[in-house]
Amino acid sequence: MMFIIGVYLLGLIPSPASTATHSLKYFYTATSGLPNFPEFVTVGLMDGLPITYYDSNIRRETPRQDWMAETESPEYWERQTQESISAEHSFKANIDIAKQRFNQSGGVHSFQRMYGCEWDDETGATDGFNQYGYNGEDLLVLDLKNLRYIAPVEKAATTKYKWDHQKGLIESDINYLTQYCIDWLKMYLKKKTLKRTVPPSLSLLQKSPSSPVTCHATGFYPSSVIVFWRRDGDQVYEDVDYGQLLPNEDGTFQNSVHLTVKPEDLDSGRYECVVQLLGVQEDFVTRLERSVVKTNLGNTGRTNPGSEGSGSSGLIIGAVVGVLLLVAIVCGVIIWKKKNPKKGFVPANTSDGGSNSSNNTPPHA
Incomplete structure (x- = not known):
């Protein structure tokens, strides 16, 4: 298993060719077998830059940009903290269930989710995504058009069947990804642009x-x-x-x-x-x-x-390396294969018991 320090390669760093497209993404990573690393990490990224961070050691949702700290109230951060704590419990349960499903015990394991949205401020086009994975392999990807999940591996078929029949939760997810997420993205963009112009x-x-x-x-x-x-x-x-x-x-x-x-x-x-x-x-x-x-x-x-x-x-070079290391750290040492360069990485939940928090409206925003 490879720890991917080059999150940059997964498309998290914006490029000039995509300056019209803005994104809001949230990454959840639960790990086991890493004694010197938090068991659960979340990070929010807007246009590739970290804006929020939580891990199971600090147990606090924290801002990662000055404008986020300046524009959001203490109540906002307390609410986000409680939601991340809830997600932490769910993800820890799900990684244990996934290990049982794959008949695994020791070693290093990861259970991940990535969800969010994109908005093209020139064409108005939007897109949403909700994806899960285990140990670097794609497990479940939400198909927004057909209201169902896609399971690339056989061991995720049980969860796919279960989730596909929870139409209310799927519709709730899609409503968030295609509407509320876009609204939050536009609001964050507006708050970000309140920052004064800085000359080069x-x-x-x-x-x-x-x-x-x-x-x-x-x-x-x-x-x-x-x-x-x-x-x-x-x-x-x-x-x-x-x-x-x-x-x-x-x-x-x-x-x-x-x-x-x-x-x-x-x-x-x-x-x-x-x-x-x-x-x-x-x-x-x-x-x-x-x-x-x-x-x-x-x-x-x-x-x-x-x-x-x-x-x-x-x-x-040092500045670029610093950016890569920062993103890698806040993303929780993402262990992922480059399956979908457009979205970044692709994560998943193999649980057919335990928590279904990943089916609810995502805890952020």
Whole structure:
């Protein structure tokens, strides 16, 4: 069994190609056989960023973004805590039932659920999903169109039969996934955008004299940004590669654009990197000059002295790794196969006895 640290690979980190599509997802993970890890973990993700967290050690629902902490009342967090405690009892019971069903005892085991919704703010299209799994294998997936569950493995057939005949619970789940979840997603988006606009910190980086020059913008908010190169006032399209939009741990974002340029053009004064941020009229511009390019050869030029270390390519990598580790940790060391890259991961409940909490309206939102 492999512990997937690269939750990034499962589509939890947003990319520029999907900036019009917003998502609200909740991950529940119960584990056994991991002595130094919580037996139960929940995490809420909005657009790939953690917004809520609970585990069986702290036994408190906690915010993971400043805007969540600032906009939700203490009563909200107490209510969410009680609902997560209830889910913890259900999931611990279900992982024991699953172990019995699969005739397993010792070793490491995981029982997981992922549910949530997506909304395209350009087309208005929505989608919902409710999925379960055990030990990295898909078990049950809710088919919203046909009001039934799909069971990829034979040992989940009993649960599928039982749940398929609980039409009221299925309809309740679908009502949440297609209506209430979308409403909460839009509300969270509105609360998130109340956060003030944060300008980017710009750095110019180059591994070696023959490498492309990277313009790295970080620490900006919101995520709607355009980063590009100009030459003599006109945007450059040739010899340009665009990086990915990535989240920082503090809820801001980073992006980059790479320019292949001749060494003699470094001091020509013809090139400049431009960042255009939604909600800000002025452009953020830094001119390409050899003295401000940070390289592996020891140059220390930086276009924004107030952002210490923001120009280091090593720190860029470190920031990305930090994001991956954070998401991996809050997702409870997700043990999952990449079955459905569009949704992220696919979890399941093999219980035909014990708790049916996974059939009720999901405890979050």
